[in-house]
Amino acid sequence: MAIRTLDDLDAAGTTVGVRVDINSPLANDRSLADDARLRAHVETLDELLDRGARVAVLAHQGRPGGDEFARLEPHADRLDELLSGPVSYCDATFTVGARDAVEALDDGEAVLLENTRFYSEEYMEFDPERASETFLVERLSSVLDAYVNDAFAAAHRSQPSLVGFPSVLDAYAGRVMEAELDVLGNVNDQPDPRVDIVGGAKVADSIDVVRHVLEHDLATEVLTTGVVANVFMLAASVDIGDASAAFVREEGYWDQVERAATLLDGHRDRIRLPLDVAVERDGERTEIAQDALPPREDESVLDIGHDTIEAYSEVVADAGTVVLNGPAGVFEDDTFAAGTRELFTAVAESDAYSVVGGGDSAAAIRRFGIEGFDHVSTGGGAALRMLTGEPLPAVDALDQ
Numbered sequence: 001m002a003i004r005t006l007d008d009l010d011a012a013g014t015t016v017g018v019r020v021d022i023n024s025p026l027a028n029d030r031s032l033a034d035d036a037r038l039r040a041h042v043e044t045l046d047e048l049l050d051r052g053a054r055v056a057v058l059a060h061q062g063r064p065g066g067d068e069f070a071r072l073e074p075h076a077d078r079l080d081e082l083l084s085g086p087v088s089y090c091d092a093t094f095t096v097g098a099r100d101a102v103e104a105l106d107d108g109e110a111v112l113l114e115n116t117r118f119y120s121e122e123y124m125e126f127d128p129e130r131a132s133e134t135f136l137v138e139r140l141s142s143v144l145d146a147y148v149n150d151a152f153a154a155a156h157r158s159q160p161s162l163v164g165f166p167s168v169l170d171a172y173a174g175r176v177m178e179a180e181l182d183v184l185g186n187v188n189d190q191p192d193p194r195v196d197i198v199g200g201a202k203v204a205d206s207i208d209v210v211r212h213v214l215e216h217d218l219a220t221e222v223l224t225t226g227v228v229a230n231v232f233m234l235a236a237s238v239d240i241g242d243a244s245a246a247f248v249r250e251e252g253y254w255d256q257v258e259r260a261a262t263l264l265d266g267h268r269d270r271i272r273l274p275l276d277v278a279v280e281r282d283g284e285r286t287e288i289a290q291d292a293l294p295p296r297e298d299e300s301v302l303d304i305g306h307d308t309i310e311a312y313s314e315v316v317a318d319a320g321t322v323v324l325n326g327p328a329g330v331f332e333d334d335t336f337a338a339g340t341r342e343l344f345t346a347v348a349e350s351d352a353y354s355v356v357g358g359g360d361s362a363a364a365i366r367r368f369g370i371e372g373f374d375h376v377s378t379g380g381g382a383a384l385r386m387l388t389g390e391p392l393p394a395v396d397a398l399d400q
């Protein structure tokens with residue numbers, strides 16, 4: 001791959017469009033509940049500002065119709081606090097107001113343009129050539145000299161602001177993109193034995209990863225946690241109870257049970273299921289051994305139990321590399337945080353080279369103040385996609 005980086009960009013005095021991923025959890029009043037993704041881009045944006053570029057920042061927030069679909073003014077205010085140069089906010093993305101705001105920039109100044117997904121074309125997927133003909137790319141590129149993509153966490157989307165600009169402007173990877181591609185692109189070369197821990201709720205993507213790492217002998221063992229473990233237990237005919245089975249069905253994961261069963265048929269000795277699980281009983285955490293399941297009728301499996309934490313931690317202690325994706329339980333609730341907190345801590349404190357993917361996993365790490373991972377990815381779906389060896393459209397578009 002021949003992807004140019006900021007080292008190849010003569011930034012001083014040029015107007016650069018920078019696509020970032022600052023899609024963040026919001027509080028009820030629409031303020032930022034977490035600014036980690038904004039802080040991740042400080043290095044790229046400060047480098048450009050310090051080198052005298054004029055920076056037009058492009059980003060999305062939420063999905064049309066969703067609870068977190070919102071304006072980017074709070075993001076602009078926070079970036080203004082975080083960055084070395086002034087950041088203004090513009091409530092347009094590519095129309096005349098936006099282009100005027102970009103053209104009014106001085107060297108070392110930035111403007112955050114409005115949520116790209118306010119425009120219908122931005123929530124469609126196009127090939128790069130077609131994406132370069134969308135209104136957003138066509139109009140905005142007329143006031144830009146170069147394009148930088150730092151939005152690794154959205155790189156699995158083939159949307160105009162992510163894949164369209166490289167056809168019409170010189171394009172570069174930002175520092176976040178560069179680091180993510182470096183780490184996740186080389187994870188297969190890290191020390192053996194490799195253990196993958198798959199949890200959280202992105203069941204289909206996680207099963208893709210399990211299949212890829214087992215079929216290509218990249219991982220010696222796969223440890224399942226979270227909703228992913230519930231699906232594997234259903235596939236193994238473990239009765240996780242009606243409430244958890246209903247959750248799997250309602251969330252649309254039922255098709256994945258069959259895929260999990262196929263993987264168990266081929267690789268049962270390399271896929272670990274929880275030895276015990278935690279449910280809520282009389283308002284308290286109650287742990288149940290796998291062979292004592294099902295739980296009572298209305299009880300859901302919300303975490304792995306302590307026997308599982310201990311067994312998984314022993315596997316981690318012997319690993320050369322651990323790839324961790326997704327929380328082990330409903331970590332947002334203190335009652336069900338132990339699996340995530342203790343297993344993640346075991347990984348961070350192990351001698352293994354450790355990589356973590358996923359926005360919620362990263363949030364859990366911050367919540368519990370866990371330190372010691374070699375790399376915490378900014379991406380969830382994008383990181384999972386890379387771990388399956390699948391190409392990322394926005395990365396391919398940068399490969400000029």
Ligand SMILES: Nc1ncnc2c1ncn2[C@@H]1O[C@H](COP(=O)(O)OP(=O)(O)O)[C@@H](O)[C@H]1O
Nearest residue numbers: 200201202226227302326329330358359360361
């Ligand atoms: N057993 C479980 N039942 C229901 N939800 C769960 C369970 N385990 C984990 N979760 C939820 O999964 C979510 C995180 O999943 P996911 O988005 O895949 O993680 P990441 O962003 O790290 O990739 C969290 O909100 C967590 O509460």
Ligand SMILES: O=C(OP(=O)(O)O)[C@H](O)COP(=O)(O)O
Nearest residue numbers: 021023153154359379380381382
């Ligand atoms: O938060 C994101 O991805 P993630 O949930 O996989 O971490 C990205 O901003 C992509 O958002 P999208 O999944 O609405 O396209």
